[in-house]
Amino acid sequence: MTDPKPGLDGVIAAAKQAPGRGLPPVHLWNPAHCGEIDIRIRKDGVWFHEGTPIGREALVRLFSTVLRKDPDGFHLVTPVEKMKIVVEDAPFIATRVDRLESGALRFLTNVGDEVEAGPEHEIRVDLDPASGEPRPYLHVRRGLEALIARPVFYELVEMAAERDTAEGPRLGVESNGAWFPVGPAGAHCL
Structure with missing residues (x-):
């Protein structure tokens, strides 16, 4: 068995495990907080990574499936990682x-x-x-x-x-x- 991928690659891998348009059970996952990732969702709905708009619509949709709101803010969540992101208004x-x-x-x-x-x-x-x-x-x-x-x-x-x-x-x-x-x-x- 291989170790889960860290960071952004891990988020992509976890999101791809959702069959069809179904949503992964992020509400059931309780991984350790791994810090922040430089992803920002502007109030106009545009997603940015490291200051650059994420141009691939399919990738944004994929990330949206592992987005969770916790009491301390918004996170991208996998079974093994939880990374905080910035959401300016609604995601x-x-x-x-x-x-x-x-x-x-x-x-x-x-x-x-x-x-x-x-x-x-x-x-x-x-x-x-x-x-x-x-x-x-x-x-x-x-x-x-x-x-x-x-x-x-x-x-x-x-x-x-x-x-x-x-x-x-x-x-x-x-x-x-x-x-x-x-x-x-x-x-x-x-």
Whole structure:
């Protein structure tokens, strides 16, 4: 039996073990922390290694499968290593939304994840403290979120309906039995 590969090569090897698009069980792995690796995910969803954009989409998708959020930050995790990376905002970007015949909202992320919004995949909207602009997010898996791209958020606002809430009238969307506020009443008319 050979020793597992260290560093970036080990991450690639571990991620390739996931059959098809299935995800490795990173939530079950508890390796020793091995330090940091110079990988940064910018807030626009571009992944960098040692200051250079990772141009191979397949490699970014592969890394995304072994990404985990722990209390101390984001890590690429293998059965034998855990390396901290920098994520400026959310690690993924929701680049598309479709309303299914069932009424559910299905999102596609920049790394190929398909996620139906619902009780386990919530949509939330924060306000940027500096600009006051909405920052919408979708829970993808195990604490990892996708920032909903501006054009996709505009589509959500167009799909939204008004509802009375404890905070007053709000616009929101429904998916898989859950209702998610996306803005104040009348926002789609602005």
